[in-house]
Amino acid sequence: MxxxxxxxxxxxxxxxxxxxxxxxxxxxxxxxxxxxxxxxxxxxxxxxxxxxxxxxxxxxxxxxxxxxxxxxxxxxxxxxxxxxxxxxxxxGLAAAFTIMVTTQFVLGAVFDHFGWLGGELRPLNPQKAAGILILILGVWLIVRE
Incomplete structure (x- = not known):
């Protein structure tokens, strides 16, 4: 359930x-x-x-x-x-969290790809790479003045 x-x-x-x-x-x-x-x-x-x-x-x-x-x-x-x-x-909250969370996603994908620190190997694929690029674009849109 x-x-x-x-x-x-x-x-x-x-x-x-x-x-x-x-x-x-x-x-x-x-x-x-x-x-x-x-x-x-x-x-x-x-x-x-x-x-x-x-x-x-x-x-x-x-x-x-x-x-x-x-x-x-x-x-x-x-x-x-x-x-x-x-x-x-x-x-500000939005910009700080956008940067921090995007950093977590990017580094998380790298750690998964290589299986670092005892994690299960989860290779980076084109879909995940595209998602990461969109996140980075989101950071730029939110942080730029």
Whole structure:
């Protein structure tokens, strides 16, 4: 049976990203990029720690079962929040997200094509290449002044 729950959760996540970006941009203007990232991660870390305590500690011992370098996802998260905090007040939400999401699609297609970082090999085909070119054209249309 097909469920609408994953779609609803994705929509909620999309809404949260836009709201977070606006708030991070406001903090960036008021106190700086590094400080806004600290506040975001500090509060987020505190909340997830409380959730883990409520769930009796979670399962952090399972971390031993994954490669050590996957912890670098936290560094990527810092870069994402920093990039959002810095770019949104300077470019606007639409332009900043257009650039970031298009970059994700392009790099995602490259990673899929080569199967990088343990992903399944999904070769780039003419249809995907055309889609990427359309995305890049979209960036140009949205960002140009």
């Amino acid at each position: 097909w469920s609408y729950l994953p779609i609803l959760i994705a929509i909620i996540g999309g809404v949260a990203v836009v709201i977070q970006a606006r708030f991070n941009g406001m903090m960036d203007r008021g106190m700086g990029t590094v400080e806004s990232v600290f506040i975001t991660y500090g509060l987020g870390g505190l909340i997830i720690a409380l959730v883990m305590v409520a769930l009796r500690g979670g399962n952090l011992t399972a971390f031993r079962t994954v490669p050590w370098y996957v912890a670098l996802a936290g560094v990527c998260g810092l870069l994402i929040i920093g990039a959002i905090s810095y770019s949104v007040p300077r470019l």
